[in-house]
Amino acid sequence: MNISEASSRTGLPAKTIRYYEEIGLIKPMRGANGYRAFRDKDIHKLAFLGRARALGFSIEDCRTLLALYEDDGRASADVKHVALQQLDQIDRRLEELKEMRATLARLVSACAGDSRPDCPILSDLAQRMGDD
């Protein structure tokens, strides 16, 4: 299987697949012509990576998860640990975004949005008069 088929089967761009090989996440075979030859195992791994990335795991976390996946003697606690850290990071990011959103929404609703120059958004950015 060539890279374009691997791409369409996994939904990952060919560029991404080459990158994943470059950083050692997958090791596809090579044909006599130098083309990558993807086996089912590689497709499987790529799909795994795509789903882990969609959950926001970093590439290094993905590497860890893939290693755990391939280790029959793993402890599920190790997997859970990685996932809990990721959950925590998502929660922190959510908190941050919610605060931004609250402040921004308040400013936006205070701004007339007409042709006059007076603007509470700019006033706030200039002096941060309001709370948050």
Add this chain to the structure above:
Amino acid sequence: MNISEASSRTGLPAKTIRYYEEIGLIKPMRGANGYRAFRDKDIHKLAFLGRARALGFSIEDCRTLLALYEDDGRASADVKHVALQQLDQIDRRLEELKEMRATLARLVSACAGDSRPDCPILSDLAQRMGDD
């Protein structure tokens, strides 16, 4: 005022201040020795930038906002437009993170997290059996 004082007054790292000069957001004077000499105007702008960045605005948005701030003939509608776009982007990011969080939380709670190898997190990543 030297860069370290500008840094402590604005809360921005000196590196960041130099970067902002490099990309043309601020234009501090220079002393005879080549040191940057920050005036109140520069400090003010840097604080503005720091707050805009804290609301998640991109550097290019910050450039636009700063230009509007310095334009007495601006229309507040223009400011509001930029802010609304930012609000929209935050909302999209929030949605994405909430979905990730929901999936991840479900997987985490399904995982025993003990010494056994069976792990619903890995099973899901491997095959995406669940919904979503």
Add this chain to the structure above:
DNA sequence: CCTTGACCTTCCAGTCACGGGAAGGCCCAT
């Protein structure tokens, strides 16, 4: 006067996870 240490400067490289595009080889059908 000399040294020390804390400033300051510029420049280069690295981050993260790719994406764009060039230059060139390969494959298959006409």
Add this chain to the structure above:
DNA sequence: ATGGGCCTTCCCGTGACTGGAAGGTCAAGG
């Protein structure tokens, strides 16, 4: 043999910085 569509590697660019090296400057103490 030619065309078009694959494939390859290689290098640069992204955003918004951060780290660090190499070297100039300044003020205080001996």
